[in-house]
Amino acid sequence: MEPERGPISQFMEKNYLHFNAATIVDAAKGYEAHLTKGGKMLISLAGAMSTAELGISLAEMIRQDKVAIISCTGANLEEDIMNLVAHSHYKRIPQYRDLSPQDELELLNNKYNRVTDTCIPEEEAFRRIQGHIEKIWKDADAKGERYFPHEYMYxxxxxxxxxxxxxxxxxxxxxLAAAQKGIPIVVPGWEDSTMGNIFASYVIKGEMRASTTKSGIEYMVWLADWYAKNAVNEGIGFFQIGGGIAGDFAMCVAPMLQQDLEMDNIQRWRYYCQITDSTTSYGSYSGCIPNEKITWGKLDVDTPSYVIESDATIVAPLIFSWILKH
Structure with a gap:
């Protein structure tokens, strides 16, 4: 028997009737319909969604098989784990807009790295993980083994x-939910994350080989194979939080298979939603409207598409709550 919708979903259905609010409900229903028909969903995470504790809702989405694959920045990959092991040491600054350059320098000197209103404690977060991940990296290096960044984190x-x-x-x-489920993750541009920087420092010092961590090109090769195998029947949807490399990297796999590998009958993405506060701008990846993606072979003319112009830290948990019937 289908469970009844909880109070959050009921509130949305009753109150979110127009403008961005209505699009939130439409996009949530579209996501739900895509899964109900047997489709799969990719979620891309840009920005600092892990530090915004999106895991409170995303982890349950993963456990309930509402997500098939994730594309995320290196920052989101590591910051969820940092929050897991050092949450009590985080420092929140509600009046962050009023900070002076000197205030910011004092945070740095006290080993706090600020993300909007939240400061990540360097010693407790980065260093608490570093010794353990260093051992995993170096053990793999000594054995001549190679893994993707997310596989080391798993x-x-x-x-x-x-x-x-x-x-x-x-x-x-x-x-943790993703590791326990074993769902695939692609992490383009991992090198610019804190852990990527730390790994690079070991390479510079001659303590490890760069090849011990698989590259972005290898992520794309892996993703191409995964997409070709899974873009069948109802296909794969694309739920994009923010913009940037996490979205663009994964989305490009569809036109690459068709245009560069000249594979026939490759499906384009079969659902698309982006939550963005970027200014609408034709030619901008983060700010272009979905129709522009049709000309690049990313979306089809009948792909259900939604753009929600709002703050993803507010909107994404609401959509996930709808899908989870909260």
Whole structure:
């Protein structure tokens, strides 16, 4: 028997009737319809959604098989784990808009790295993970083994070595949920993340080989194979949070298969939603409207498409709550 919708969903259905609010409900219903028909969904995470604790809702989406694959920045990959092991040491600054350059320097000197209103504690977050991930990297390097960045993080989480540090309910970590489910992740541009920088420092010092971590090109090759195998029947949808490389990297796989590999009958993305606060701008990846993606072979003319011009930290949990019938 289909469960009844909870109070959040009921509130949305009653009150979100126009403009961006109506699009939120339309996009949520479209996501739900795509899954009901047997389609799969990719979620792309840009920005600092892990530090915004999107895991509170995204982890349950993963556990309930509402997400088939994730494309995310290196920052989102690691910051969910940092929040898992160092949450009590985070510092919130509600009046962040009023900070002076000197205030910012003092945060740096106290080893706090600010993301909007939230400061990540360098010592407790980065360094608490570093020793353990360093061992995993170096063990792989010594054996001549190579893994993707997210696979190293999965090894770290599933080993249990971080459990001693958990400071939030582990059910609210989307990375832990993803590791336990074994869902695939692609992480374009991992090198510019904190862990990517740390890995690069070991390479510079001659302690590891760069090839011990698989590259972005290898991620694209892997994704091409995954997409070709899964873009069948109802196909794959694309739920994009923010813009940037996390979205563009994954979305380009469809036209690449068709145009560069000249494969016949490759499906384009079969659902598309972007939550963005970027200014609408034709030619801008983060700000272009869905129709422009049709000309690039990313979306089809009948792909259900939605753009929600709002703050993803507000909107994404609402859409996930709708899908989870909260």
């Amino acid at each position: 090894q770290l989480l599933l080993s249990g070595v971080l459990e001693q540090y958990y400071e939030i309910d582990p059910a609210n970590s989307w990375m």
